[in-house]
Amino acid sequence: MPSLTSTRALLAAFGLAAAMATAQAQTAANMKLPNVTILATGGTIAGTGATSTTTVGYTAATVGVDTLIKAVPELQKVAHVSGEQVFQIASENMGNEQWLALAKRVNALLAKPDVDGIVITHGTDTLEETAYFLDLVVKSRKPVVLVGSMRPSTAMSADGPINLYNAVITAGSQDAVGKGVLVVMNDQINAARDVTKTNTTTTDTFKTPELGMLGYVIAGQPHFYRAALRKHTADTEFDVSSLNALPQVDIAYTYANVGPVAVNALVAAGARGLVHAGVGDGSLPAKVRPALSAAREKGVIVVRSSRVGQGIVARNGEANDDQLDFVVSDTLNPQKARILLMLALTKTGSTKEIQRMFYTY
Structure with missing residues (x-):
């Protein structure tokens, strides 16, 4: 029968072995965690209010990325997280210059073998636009x-x-x-091309009303139920690596009794492309049609879109697009049609080619 001393030594040895095994298992688990870089741009997620009940009238873009990360210590259990403060702005101030800089930084990071994915914190006002721009110019299949x-x-x-x-x-x-x-917001996963902000203040604002979300994040796991079929990211023809500016493309909004003033002013201001946010199926009011036709004759690319928010704008439906030499936006809303048109104009001035792009992306 072993002595008390030898029993204690044996138990100590077993305890040490168990502790070492646990530590090794933990180290192995940590090594398997993905490397995720958070690029912070500001917005409400980095905002502060006067009180805990201030949900409107707060100041956006005041909290830095390090503070955002420290506020969620659970992140360290699911990824090796690092952060960069790319911008610190409210998203209504997001513009072409910021998009190009952000896209170049995303592509540079994703080219590194030790970066598995990127998260971009962003204000919600233009989040859908930034997402779609990146969807067209990111050159990687990484998330x-x-x-x-x-x-x-x-x-x-x-x-x-x-x-x-x-x-x-x-x-x-x-x-x-x-x-x-x-x-990814409100436990839901949506595709950049199709998602839109649908409510001014509620937390479930981001939706894909007609085509539906891609999936959920539940209990620490993403669950996908469908995928976006239009070409994106590594499969697009767009490359911003050498671009320092984007062509000027503007949106002319239509409403009852609308006149040609906005269209004429935008053309005079140097627009190379115009997105017409028409009523219904992108209808052209009688007072606006001549101005849009004149714009096209001057070389401006005109895209018929709709202010409705859902549905296809049918080619040669509410206007003879072939005769007018216009492009239709398919299902893209006006703000996203503007983004695709800007990028299309970096490649071509052909309306046939641009129409192909609207049916591809």
């Missing part, structure tokens, strides 16, 4: 996820922390590879 919040970081029940957590999980998931640029 890129945009995320924001509808309540500032200081608000009671702020939605930023859980949204950021879910975004990092998605960006680090192999299931998200090749799915294009994604928007």
